[in-house]
Amino acid sequence: MIYEAQSRLQDNIRETPLLSSPFIDQLAGRRVIIKAECLQHTGSFKYRGAWSAISSLSDEVRTRGVLAYSSGNHAQGIAAVAKRFNSPAIIIMPSDAPKLKIKNTKLMGAEVILYDRSKQSREDIGEKISFERGLTLIKPYDDSLVIAGQGTLGLELARQLKTLEVKKADVLICCGGGGLCAGVALAFSDVAPDLRVRPCEPESYDDTARSLKSGKRETNNNLSQSICDAILTPTPGEKTFPILKELVGPGLVVSDDEVLFTIAEIFYRLKLVSEPGGAVGLAAALHRQDQISGDAVVAVVTGGNIDFEILKKAFER
C-alpha cells in the first residue's frame, strides 16, 4: 500500500530536504540529520496521508465530499487536498486548536465545525455528520490509506539517507495516534531494516511509550496540558499500535520546556519554523542522548503550524 501511495503522491507532494547544523551536532553530542517535513504542502506531513486517502476514492464518492476531525494539521491536509480534487470538505476541530490552523483550514475552503474537546467526542460528531450528509470520513491515523501515505516519508527518507551513507540510525519521530511512526516503520522494514523508528512524545502524553513497555494500549488521563497540540491523543490507534509494537524501538519522552528550547534552536540554527509537536523528535535527540544509540541520529521536524505566541514563549524562555 505504501508503494501504491507513493505512485499516487509522486509529483503532488514535495520531497523535503535533509538539513544539519554544527551547533546542533554539538548540543546532541553526535551527528544529527534533520528531515524538514515542515516544508511539506500545508506545513506538515499530514498532506501525504490526506492525498493518499482522497486520491483513492472513486469520483462519485469524492464528489459527495469528505469529512475529518483533527486538531489542525490533518484538517489542513484534508482541506487542501479536497480542494485540489474539487471535493467538498467538512472539518471538525477543537475550539482551542491554534488559531492559525483553524484560520488556514477555512481559507482552504473547508467548512469548519468547532467542538469542546473536554466535553464532546469528535468521533461521535464525525460519525453523525458523515452519516447524515453522505460524506466519507477520513480518520487522522486509524486508516490504512492514511498510514500508507505517511509511509511515503519513510521511503523518501531511506533513499536520502542512503546518499549520505547513513545506513543504521535511530529515527526520532513525534507520535500522537501513531500514523506517521507506523507508516515510516513499515517502509523501513522493507527498504532499510537498520533504520529504527523511535516514537517521541511530550510528558503526560506518553501513552505510546508506556504501551510499548506494557505491550497493550495504555491511556493518558489529562487531555489539555501540553503545548504540543498536534500530538495530544488519548491512546495509540487500533490499527497503528500492532505495527508499532512489532517494528519500533522504545519511546522517548520530553518536557514542554525542552520542546520550547528546541523550537528556538530550529529557528536559529536551521532557519525553519517548527510547531511544538513537530519539534519533539529533535528535542529527544538533544535531551535524551543516553537513550539513543549510534554515531548519527535522524530527527523528523514534522510540522510548522505554530501561533506566534508560542514562538514568543520559546524565545522568552
Place this chain on the structure above:
Amino acid sequence: MIYEAQSRLQDNIRETPLLSSPFIDQLAGRRVIIKAECLQHTGSFKYRGAWSAISSLSDEVRTRGVLAYSSGNHAQGIAAVAKRFNSPAIIIMPSDAPKLKIKNTKLMGAEVILYDRSKQSREDIGEKISFERGLTLIKPYDDSLVIAGQGTLGLELARQLKTLEVKKADVLICCGGGGLCAGVALAFSDVAPDLRVRPCEPESYDDTARSLKSGKRETNNNLSQSICDAILTPTPGEKTFPILKELVGPGLVVSDDEVLFTIAEIFYRLKLVSEPGGAVGLAAALHRQDQISGDAVVAVVTGGNIDFEILKKAFER
C-alpha cells in the same frame, strides 16, 4: 569562473529547495516560486562565495589565514569555510550588526573585530590588518571569485526552474553590493537567457536602482536607517556594476514596512525564517506587482539570520 566554482562547491554546499504557497500566489496576483536559500549552510548564500574564494587559495596562503569585513552573512560564511579548511579567520564587523551574526561568527572560531560604522572605514581597517598579519582579504562582493561562487545559485536555480517548465520569468534578488545579482545574471546569460534578474532594495538604499537608471554608480547618503542590515551598502560595487548594467532589469524598491509584512508571510506560509534583507525580493513580488511582468515570478529568500526582536516587530505590525 562560475562553472569552475560549481565544481569546487559540489558536495560542499546544499541544493536549496524551491517552495510555494497558494496564499502567497494570491497575494502576489501570479504564481510565485521561492528559492529557499536561507537554508544554505550558515543561513545565507554567502557560504557559496566564501567557499569559492577560500577553496581557490594555495595551501600556503590559506594557512596564513583570511580576513573579511561584513555586517554578518559574509562574516559567517568566511568563518565557517575557513574552519573547514583549518585556516585562521579575522572578521571586521560593525558594532551594530545583529547580535546573532556577531555571536555565530565567534562561535565558528573566527576572531571578530568590531568597528563603528558611522565613524570608521572597514576597508581601511581591513587593509591595515591584512597587510600587518599577511592575511588574504576576501571582499564581500567586489571579488571575482566571490561573484562566481554566488553565480552557482543561478546555475542551480535555472536547472530547478527547467524541471518546473518555467523558462521565462523575472527573478527577484535583494541587492547590497550586487555580488549575488551579478553572479546569477552571468549564469543566466549562459544557461537561461529568458530569466531576468531584478535587483531589489530597501527605500533610501536604492543606489542600484538609481545607478541602473542613470548608467553610473550612484551613492546613498544615510547609512543606518533600514532594518535590512545585510544590504546597506553605500554604492554598487566596482566589479559588480558593469555586469548589472549589462544584464539585469530595472531595480525594484520596497519599504521596511513591506519587508516586515513579508517576513511574517514567509514565516506563516512557507515555514521559513527570513531576515529583513533576505525578504526584500519577495516583498517586491507582493508589493510591486505592476512593475513585474510574466505569469510566474521567482523570488530568492537569501538569508535567515534574524534577531528575534525584529521578527517580533513583524508580528506586532
